[in-house]
Amino acid sequence: MKKIAKLTWLHNGNFGSVLQAAALQRYLLEQGYDVIDLDYNASLSEKLKNWIRNRNSPKLFLGKFEEAKRKKNYKNPEEFVKRGEKFSEFEDKWIKRGQLCHTPVEIKEESKKYDIFICGSDQIWSPALMNPIFYLDFVQKGKKKIAYAPSFGVTSTTTAKEKKITEYLKTFSNISVRESQGQQFIKKLIGKNVPVVIDPTLLLSTSIWNEYAIAPEIEEDYILCYLLTPNSKYLQAVSKFAKEKGLDVVIVPTTKGPFDTGFKEIIGIGPAEWLGLIQNSKYVFTDSFHGCIFSSLFHKEFILFKRFKDENKASENSRIYTLAKMLDVEERIIDESNLNAIGKLKMIDFEKVDAIIEGKAKESKDWLLNALKEVGA
Numbered sequence: 298m299k300k301i302a303k304l305t306w307l308h309n310g311n312f313g314s315v316l317q318a319a320a321l322q323r324y325l326l327e328q329g330y331d332v333i334d335l336d337y338n339a340s341l342s343e344k345l346k347n348w349i350r351n352r353n354s355p356k357l358f359l360g361k362f363e364e365a366k367r368k369k370n371y372k373n374p375e376e377f378v379k380r381g382e383k384f385s386e387f388e389d390k391w392i393k394r395g396q397l398c399h400t401p402v403e404i405k406e407e408s409k410k411y412d413i414f415i416c417g418s419d420q421i422w423s424p425a426l427m428n429p430i431f432y433l434d435f436v437q438k439g440k441k442k443i444a445y446a447p448s449f450g451v452t453s454t455t456t457a458k459e460k461k462i463t464e465y466l467k468t469f470s471n472i473s474v475r476e477s478q479g480q481q482f483i484k485k486l487i488g489k490n491v492p493v494v495i496d497p498t499l500l501l502s503t504s505i506w507n508e509y510a511i512a513p514e515i516e517e518d519y520i521l522c523y524l525l526t527p528n529s530k531y532l533q534a535v536s537k538f539a540k541e542k543g544l545d546v547v548i549v550p551t552t553k554g555p556f557d558t559g560f561k562e563i564i565g566i567g568p569a570e571w572l573g574l575i576q577n578s579k580y581v582f583t584d585s586f587h588g589c590i591f592s593s594l595f596h597k598e599f600i601l602f603k604r605f606k607d608e609n610k611a612s613e614n615s616r617i618y619t620l621a622k623m624l625d626v627e628e629r630i631i632d633e634s635n636l637n638a639i640g641k642l643k644m645i646d647f648e649k650v651d652a653i654i655e656g657k658a659k660e661s662k663d664w665l666l667n668a669l670k671e672v673g674a
Contacts, residue, residue, distance in 0.1 A: 298330075298331050299331070299412040299413055299673065299674050300331050300332075300333075300410065300411045300412050300413070301325065301330055301331060301332040301333075301411065301412070301413045301414070301415060301669075301674060302332070302333055302334070302335050302395065302408065302410075302411035302413075302414050302415075303318075303321060303322065303325075303332060303333075303334055303335065303414070303415040303416065303417075303445075304334070304335045304337065304414065304415070304416045304421075304430070304431065304433065305317065305318045305321075305334070305416065305417060305418060305419050305421055305431075306318070306419050306421060307334065307336060307337070307338065307388065307392070307394075308338040310380065310381065310384060310552070312567075312568050312571045312585075312587065313419075313498070313585060313586060313587025313588075313590075314419050315384060315387060315388060315392075315568045316498055316509075316568050316572070316587060316591075317418050317419055317496055317497045317498050317587070318334060318392055318419075318497075319387075319388075319391045319392050319509075319568075320497040320498045320500055320501050321415075321417070321418065321445065321497035321500065322334055322392060322393065323391075323501060323505070324497065324500045324501060324662070326393075328666065330669070330674060332393075332415075333393045333394060333395050333411075334392050334393065334394045334395070335394070335395050335398070335404060335407065335408070336394040336395055336396065336397045336398060337398050337399075337404050337430060338397060338398070338399060339399060339400075339428075339430075340399040340400060343399065343400055343401070347426070347427075347428050350427075351424075351425065351426065351427055351458075371556065371564075373564070375565075376564035376565040377552070377564060377565070378565075379564075379565030379566075380564055380565050380566060380567065382567075383565065383566055383567025383568075383569075383570065384567045384568065386567060387567045387568045387569055391509065395407055395410070401429075401430060401435055404430060404435050405435040408435055408436055408437065409437065411440075412440060412441075412674075413440065413441050413442075413443070413669070413672055413673075413674050414433050414436050414440065414441070414442045414443070415442075415443045415444070415445055416431055416432070416433050416442070416443075416444050416445070416447060417444055417445040417446045417447040417473075417475075417497075418445060418446035418447060418448065418475055418496055418497050419447070419448060420447075420448045420449070420450040420616075421447050421448070422447045422448060422449045422450075422462070422479075423448070423449060423450040423451065424449065424450075424451060424454035424455075424458045424462070425450070425451070425454075427458060427461070427462070429465065431447075432462075432465035432466075432468070433468070433469075434465065434468075441470045441672035441673070442468060442469045442470060443469065443470060443471045443472075443665075443668050443669070443672065444469055444471070444472040444473060444474070445473055445494065445497070445665055445668075446473055446474060446475040446494050446495070446496060446497065446661075447474060447475065447479075448474065448475045448476055448479060448616060449474075449476075449478070449479045449482055450615070450616070451615070452478045452481070452482060452615060453482075459486060462486060463486045463487055466483060466486060466487050467487060470668070470671065470672050471668035471671065471672070472489070472491045473491055473492045473493070473494040473661075473664055473665075473668075474491055474492075474493055474494070475493065475494065475495075475496055475616065475619070476493065476615050476616050476618075476619040477493050477615075477619050478615040478619070479493075479615075480492075480493050492660075492664055493619070494660070494661035494664055494665070495623075495654075495657045495658060495661045496586075496587070496590060496620075498587060498590050498591070498594075499590060499594075499654055499657065499658055499661075500658055500661065500662060503594045503595065506572060506591070506594060506595075507576070509568070509569050509572055510569060510572035510573040510575075510576045511569040511570050511572070511573045512573045512576070512577055513547075513563070513570065513573050513574050513577060515547065515577070517545055518544055518545075518579050519544055519545045519546065519547045519561070519578055519579065520535065520538070520539050520542070520544050520545070520546045520547070520578065520579060520580045520581070520582060521546075521547050521548075521549070521574050521575060521578040521580070521581045521582070521583075522535050522546055522547070522548040522549075522560060522581075522582045522583070523548070523549045523571075523581070523582075523583045523584075523585055523588050524548075524551075524555065524582075524583065524584050524585075524602070525551055525553070525584055525585055525604060526553065526584060526604045527553060527554045527555035528584075528602065528633075529555075530633050530636065531582070531584070531602050531633075531636075532555060532558055534582075534631075534636045534639055535560075535582045536559070536560075538580075538582075538639055538640065541640065542579075542580075544579060544580075545560075545561060546558075546560040546561065547560065547561045547563055547574065547578070548560040548561065548562055548563070549562075549563050549564070549566070549571065549574065550562060550564060572591060575588070575591045575592060575595055575597060576591075576595045578597055579597075579598075580597065580598050580599065580600075581597045581598070581599040581600070582599070582600045582602065583599065583600070583601060583602065584601070584602040584603065584604040586616050586617055586620060588601075589601045589617065589620060589621070589629075590620070593624055593626070593645075593647075593650050593654070594654075596645075596647045598644065598645055599629060599645075600629060600631050600639055601617055601621060601626075601629045601630050601631065602630075602631055602632070603617070603630060603631070603632040606632075617630060618630075623653065623657060624650050624653055624654070625649065625650070625653065626645060626650070628642060628643075629642065629645070
């Protein structure tokens with residue numbers, strides 16, 4: 298049997314990133330494939346090289362330093378240490394990985410053990426963070442490469458980057474993407490119509506995700522708030538809704554915050570505990586793509602806040618638009634201009650949502666299995 302290696306983001310402390318990595322591997326293992334995740338965690342020098350190569354703003358690195366400072370100065374800094382430990386525990390339990398690699402040289406050597414390669418999902422093809430590693434440029438010539446549901450995050454970039462991305466795309470045997478905007482972008486670059494497939498987390502049933510979730514030790518009913526980008530107006534809307542419903546709010550801050558909201562803060566958790574918080578909540582307020590996905594899978598009434606203004610060139614809203622349109626829950630997308638709509642929304646028809654997910658999952662599974670068959674897996 299041919300050995301398959303897949304590559305996506307690990308070691309970034311993001312709940313959705315790790316869960317989608319676990320999901321795609323789980324699905325492939327259940328189909329009988331011999332698959333592992335390549336374990337790439339770039340060294341600081343490699344991160345600096347990539348930052349310079351991409352001509353990224355100094356704000357990108359300054360932002361990382363600010364996050365580290367906030368973690369250190371947080372009232373209970375050990376909670377962030379605990380979060381890191383919980384992530385490691387989850388990855389060790391649920392994601393089979395190869396040798397840990399820190400440089401392109403190391404991952405190129407590690408790749409010689411495998412026959413077929415898959416990259417995806419997540420925003421690994423983001424032009425702002427463009428890294429040849431995540432286009433599998435280290436793979437030996439002649440070995441087959443498949444892209445399953447990578448995301449560009451944005452819809453445009455510089456001419457120079459478009460040229461490089463075009464070169465990388467042409468090395469793939471089969472390509473699919475996670476968003477319709479990514480589909481249009483690839484059509485523009487290489488003239489191919491590639492399919493839009495679902496995020497790997499949707500390839501697994503809710504009953505399987507129940508195996509992963511760890512229930513929180515919270516007795517009272519609660520609203521879960523999970524914001525990747527702190528927004529005071531959104532927090533005020535959550536607080537108002539909670540008072541109307543007579544419910545407490547549990548918030549899971551990222552390293553960016555928000556802190557000191559007056560809500561119950563939970564930080565020292567990993568992906569399994571995060572799933573449990575969604576699973577056991579009454580409502581979910583989030584600006585997270587995967588927060589929306591798991592709210593849907595666990596049948597939780599949710600609000601999906603916009604993280605970016607649409608006119609912002611760095612906007613990553615395309616992924617929530619594609620997801621909400623697919624699930625027919627576009628009215629759940631809320632921004633600062635329509636916060637008053639929150640209390641007036643009709644209940645989500647989860648029976649309909651389940652049927653949509655089931656149909657889209659079948660299409661995506663068929664595409665992936667056919668792609669693997671075509672490359673001789």
